[in-house]
Amino acid sequence: MRSSHKAGRTALLGFTIAAVLATACAGDTTEDPTATGAPETTGTEVEAQTLRVGVIAPLTGPAAAIGVPAVDAAQAVVDARNAEGGHQIELVIRDTKTDPTEAARVATELIESENVPVILGPIIGSAALAMAPIAEEAGVPFLTASATPGVVDETASWFPYVFGLTLDDTVFAPSLIERIAGDGAETIAIFHQEDAYGEFGNEQFSAAAEDQGLEVIESRSAPLDAQDVSAQAQSIAAAQPDAVIVQVNNVELATNFVVAAGQAGLEPGQMYGSTGLAQQAFLDSAGEAAEGMKLVAWVRTDEPTAAQQELWAMIEAAGKTPTMSFIDLLLSSGINVLYDVMDRTTDLSSAGIIAALNQTTDVPSFFNATYVFTEEDHRGLSPDAAMPVIAQGGVFVLDE
Numbered sequence: 001m002r003s004s005h006k007a008g009r010t011a012l013l014g015f016t017i018a019a020v021l022a023t024a025c026a027g028d029t030t031e032d033p034t035a036t037g038a039p040e041t042t043g044t045e046v047e048a049q050t051l052r053v054g055v056i057a058p059l060t061g062p063a064a065a066i067g068v069p070a071v072d073a074a075q076a077v078v079d080a081r082n083a084e085g086g087h088q089i090e091l092v093i094r095d096t097k098t099d100p101t102e103a104a105r106v107a108t109e110l111i112e113s114e115n116v117p118v119i120l121g122p123i124i125g126s127a128a129l130a131m132a133p134i135a136e137e138a139g140v141p142f143l144t145a146s147a148t149p150g151v152v153d154e155t156a157s158w159f160p161y162v163f164g165l166t167l168d169d170t171v172f173a174p175s176l177i178e179r180i181a182g183d184g185a186e187t188i189a190i191f192h193q194e195d196a197y198g199e200f201g202n203e204q205f206s207a208a209a210e211d212q213g214l215e216v217i218e219s220r221s222a223p224l225d226a227q228d229v230s231a232q233a234q235s236i237a238a239a240q241p242d243a244v245i246v247q248v249n250n251v252e253l254a255t256n257f258v259v260a261a262g263q264a265g266l267e268p269g270q271m272y273g274s275t276g277l278a279q280q281a282f283l284d285s286a287g288e289a290a291e292g293m294k295l296v297a298w299v300r301t302d303e304p305t306a307a308q309q310e311l312w313a314m315i316e317a318a319g320k321t322p323t324m325s326f327i328d329l330l331l332s333s334g335i336n337v338l339y340d341v342m343d344r345t346t347d348l349s350s351a352g353i354i355a356a357l358n359q360t361t362d363v364p365s366f367f368n369a370t371y372v373f374t375e376e377d378h379r380g381l382s383p384d385a386a387m388p389v390i391a392q393g394g395v396f397v398l399d400e
Helices: 019-026 064-083 100-112 123-137 169-182 196-212 230-239 249-264 280-290 306-317 326-344 352-355
Strands: 004-007 045-047 050-057 088-095 140-145 160-165 187-193 216-223 243-247 271-273 294-297 387-392 397-400
Touching: 019 140, 045 326, 050 100, 050 230, 050 326, 050 352, 064 088, 064 306, 088 216, 100 123, 123 140, 123 160, 123 196, 140 326, 169 196, 169 243, 169 271, 169 294, 187 196, 187 230, 187 249, 196 216, 196 243, 216 230, 216 352, 230 249, 249 271, 249 280, 280 397, 306 326, 326 352
Parallel strands: 050 088, 140 160, 187 216, 187 243, 243 271, 271 294
Antiparallel strands: 004 045, 294 387, 387 397
16 A cells, blocks of 8 residues: 655654664656646645666765765665655666766666666766766756756756756855955965866866956866875965965865975965865865865854754764765755655656756755755755855864
8 A cells, every 4th residue: 555745844854863763773758848847746745656766976986985975875865764654766876986988878877778767966077067968868857966067057958957956166166266355365376186176166266266356376286096296286385376276076185285285385274165175074184284274165064954963863874974074965965856856746757857846946955055946047056055164173163
């Protein structure tokens, strides 16, 4: 006998930490999504349904430190929600190996062999850009956690199929540059990782700096797996910038750079970073070399929200270790969106899911904001969800 699941929620996730801990113990289509109209619903209740969701993430390779815990968090939320009864989600997980070519291959496999109507991911920008044309051709929506500019792009042909679970540096670059200027800097240098996230970010920060009247006097980069970045750090230090932007989301690379930068004579207080580097693991790894660094963050590790604490309890109940950073939030917030889709429509084809996603309003996330999607706007979060922080005493605190 199948149960039913009421649309809408009266609490953030509709379940408590106690329930989660108790649980731990015990068709695709190529239809034009803009022509489907409102999603098919059955009033205030939708009978319980099951949705198979493809997941694309880097589980091996240099970006595995982001991909593995992000997938663990998503699975923890799915397990807890499924255990309540009602709607069920099944995750079909594939590893990109931190390789854009592999991301395209597994996207094709999920769509053509597994017949998933929706994909959660990718996380890495180069992977998202590689698979976007495949999703577009198949008419399959994907909810990406990539913070790379150009992925959720209104001018891209795949825009009807991509929905952003986070925001990119087209949003944050201007505000971070304004913050740097407000601190009295006139010249900046940029160190970035050699992938889509780093390269697009370098472009965005350079453009924002020009708009603010700041001069970019040096820009250096390194591969994700680089161990020795002393030459890049020395080059930047020799240029004597007032501020340095570290456009890196790989903890090991960022640690190697800030340590080398300190040895080259740069101070942590000169260094700034965007949301991708605001990871507790980075502070743990870099130690004193990161003390005083200023970033934009989704999570205050000194004062997480109730929802974030609830998520971390779920992850621990599943036998995993939370990162206590934005990484835990990335894909798990997308799970909330997909349960909301099932609350509102009985059409779980790709076209039906797109139609429902385009009418998403105030769906809770684990970020400090709710999701809103329309046909014209697929950047689901408000920029106000992120906050200026500073590394102090081994945690990120609000930089007031």
